[in-house]
Amino acid sequence: MRLILIRHGQTPSNVAHLLDTGVPGPGLTELGLDQAAALPGALADENIEVLFVSTLVRTHLTAAPLASARGLEPVVRDGLREVVAGDLEMLSDHESVKTYLETVFGWSAGRTELRMPGGEDGTEFLGRYDAVIDEAAATGAGTVALVSHGAAIRAWVAARAANVDVEWAAEHALSNTGIVTLEGAPSDGWKVVTWEGQAVDLPEEPEDSGPTGQPLHEG
Incomplete structure (x- = not known):
C-alpha cells in the first residue's frame, strides 16, 4: 500500500518554538x-x-480541505498524536528541546526503554503509532493519508522504514504540511519513496546510529 504521512499546518506554538x-x-x-x-x-x-487525523485540533483543520476535496470523513485516532512532552510541555529552551529530540530519536535507534521526562517511553509511542498504521493497512485501501505531527512522523519513519536511518531523520526537518510518502505493509516493512518531494536513496539496511543534527522545534 501507499502511506502518506502529512505534518499539520503552522500553529502559534510553532511560531513561538x-x-x-x-x-x-x-x-x-x-x-x-x-x-x-x-x-x-x-x-x-x-x-x-x-x-x-490525530486527536489534536491542528490536524483536523489541516485535513479539512483535503477531506472536502475528496469527499472523505477523517478517522480520528489518538495514536497519531504528537510525542507527549511531559515535564517539557510548553518549554522552548535549548536544553529542553535537545532532551525531547534525543529521547525521540533514541527510540528510533532501538532504545525504547528511554522515557520522556514525565511522559511516555518508546515502547508506548511506537505501539500506539503502529496500531494506527496497522488499522490503515487493514482497510485494504491502496493509498491512505495520515495527518500527524513532526516529531512523531520522523521518529516512526526512522524506526520502521528500511531506507531511512536515525541520522537521516534527525538531520531532515519536516516543514508544516511537509509530506513523507512510503510504500509497503506492516508485515513486509516500509520504504520511504519521497521526503518532502525528494527521492530517498539510502542503504536498505542502515547501521544503527545515534541522534544527530541540530535541535529542531516540533509539535
Missing part, C-alpha cells in the same frame, strides 16, 4: 490555513481512499 503537545492543542495560523488549503493541489495525483 514551544513544545506544545497537549490535547486539544492550538489551531492554525493564517499561514497554516493557507498551507492546509494547498494540500489538495499538492496531492492531486494521489488516489487517497482513507484519511486519518
Whole structure:
C-alpha cells in the first residue's frame, strides 16, 4: 500500500518554538490555513481512499480541505498524536528541546526503554503509532493519508522504514504540511519513496546510529 504521512499546518506554538503537545492543542495560523488549503493541489495525483487525523485540533483543520476535496470523513485516532512532552510541555529552551529530540530519536535507534521526562517511553509511542498504521493497512485501501505531527512522523519513519536511518531523520526537518510518502505493509516493512518531494536513496539496511543534527522545534 501507499502511506502518506502529512505534518499539520503552522500553529502559534510553532511560531513561538514551544513544545506544545497537549490535547486539544492550538489551531492554525493564517499561514497554516493557507498551507492546509494547498494540500489538495499538492496531492492531486494521489488516489487517497482513507484519511486519518490525530486527536489534536491542528490536524483536523489541516485535513479539512483535503477531506472536502475528496469527499472523505477523517478517522480520528489518538495514536497519531504528537510525542507527549511531559515535564517539557510548553518549554522552548535549548536544553529542553535537545532532551525531547534525543529521547525521540533514541527510540528510533532501538532504545525504547528511554522515557520522556514525565511522559511516555518508546515502547508506548511506537505501539500506539503502529496500531494506527496497522488499522490503515487493514482497510485494504491502496493509498491512505495520515495527518500527524513532526516529531512523531520522523521518529516512526526512522524506526520502521528500511531506507531511512536515525541520522537521516534527525538531520531532515519536516516543514508544516511537509509530506513523507512510503510504500509497503506492516508485515513486509516500509520504504520511504519521497521526503518532502525528494527521492530517498539510502542503504536498505542502515547501521544503527545515534541522534544527530541540530535541535529542531516540533509539535
